[in-house]
Amino acid sequence: MPETTRGCILTGDKQTAIEERKLRKVGPKDAVVKVDYCGICGSDLHAWSAGGAVYEYGTLMGHEATGTVEEAGPDVLGLKPGDRVAINGFTPCGQCVACRNGLANACLNNMIRTIGQTSVLDGAFADYIWLPDVDVTAVKMPDGLSSAEGAFTEPAATVVHAIRISRFQVGDTVAVVGAGPIGLLCISALQAAGAGQVIVSQSPGPRAELAMKFGASAVINPRDESNPVGEQIRGLTDGGADIVIECAGSPPALQQSIDMARPGGQVILVGVNEQPTPIIPTTLIFGEIDVKGSLAWDHKDFRIAVDFMASGQVDVKPLISDTIRLADIQKKGFERLKEDRSLIKVLVEP
Numbered sequence: 001m002p003e004t005t006r007g008c009i010l011t012g013d014k015q016t017a018i019e020e021r022k023l024r025k026v027g028p029k030d031a032v033v034k035v036d037y038c039g040i041c042g043s044d045l046h047a048w049s050a051g052g053a054v055y056e057y058g059t060l061m062g063h064e065a066t067g068t069v070e071e072a073g074p075d076v077l078g079l080k081p082g083d084r085v086a087i088n089g090f091t092p093c094g095q096c097v098a099c100r101n102g103l104a105n106a107c108l109n110n111m112i113r114t115i116g117q118t119s120v121l122d123g124a125f126a127d128y129i130w131l132p133d134v135d136v137t138a139v140k141m142p143d144g145l146s147s148a149e150g151a152f153t154e155p156a157a158t159v160v161h162a163i164r165i166s167r168f169q170v171g172d173t174v175a176v177v178g179a180g181p182i183g184l185l186c187i188s189a190l191q192a193a194g195a196g197q198v199i200v201s202q203s204p205g206p207r208a209e210l211a212m213k214f215g216a217s218a219v220i221n222p223r224d225e226s227n228p229v230g231e232q233i234r235g236l237t238d239g240g241a242d243i244v245i246e247c248a249g250s251p252p253a254l255q256q257s258i259d260m261a262r263p264g265g266q267v268i269l270v271g272v273n274e275q276p277t278p279i280i281p282t283t284l285i286f287g288e289i290d291v292k293g294s295l296a297w298d299h300k301d302f303r304i305a306v307d308f309m310a311s312g313q314v315d316v317k318p319l320i321s322d323t324i325r326l327a328d329i330q331k332k333g334f335e336r337l338k339e340d341r342s343l344i345k346v347l348v349e350p
Ligand SMILES: [Zn+2]
Pocket: 041, 042, 043, 063, 064, 154, 155
């Protein structure tokens, strides 16, 4: 059993260091997992480039990970050493008002109880990770799913959750706003769920091309000022989308999303936008359109995501732009992702 691990620590603005950290002792329900892959998430990149954002300096980052159980405590029920797992690195407190109302995904204490986002629970840009309550914080992976693909479980579970909490029904027309990793996964998950048309709003370029490869029925251009997206989508559908899933998180995307919904339609917000964002309320009122936020996932979403990927219904392989070593994460990971928008997902292999 290793007592320490190398890990990538956020040390300052656009700065990281590979340092040695102590691994916690394995308690009755805990485990130490040897990391196989960990994806660099948009929120990691945001924290790296925006002065830490919601992360603290000193955080050992990384939360989209797979690994192999190295040691499990005596009270662990479903996992044993050697099992490959997808890490669901979030342990809701069970006591706050969100948890008490059945919204553990929105636990008010989630930042300090999520791996790789504060210095409380070290993340998976590391050789090893210690996981509390591992029957909850890891899901066994089926044989058919590679560990590299499994590293997409967290983003895939995010889109599964957005679809499951929406009013989506089989055959619905859905608009997906933004074709980054989340938007692209959303296209596949919607098809697995039985969507009718899936229309993607994305400006022309590599991401728009990928959206078509992922099976979008059409891609519309949100930057075309002579032809607003609302008009474009009404030209392709019966009065707009039944459901709009906003995966861009940019201020203009909010009004555009509302404009794309049909009367009585629903807009689901997945992309994280922290800016005050003006909208024209009558566009909601006249169409009785409702807007609902979607955060993270619950356990069932996480398992569905694993199953979608294992069955091939959600194929994440085209999203893997590169696989790099932990020692290269600063230059080949963060610095390159900041520069090159054609990269979708970079995986880190210790
Ligand atoms: Zn993430």
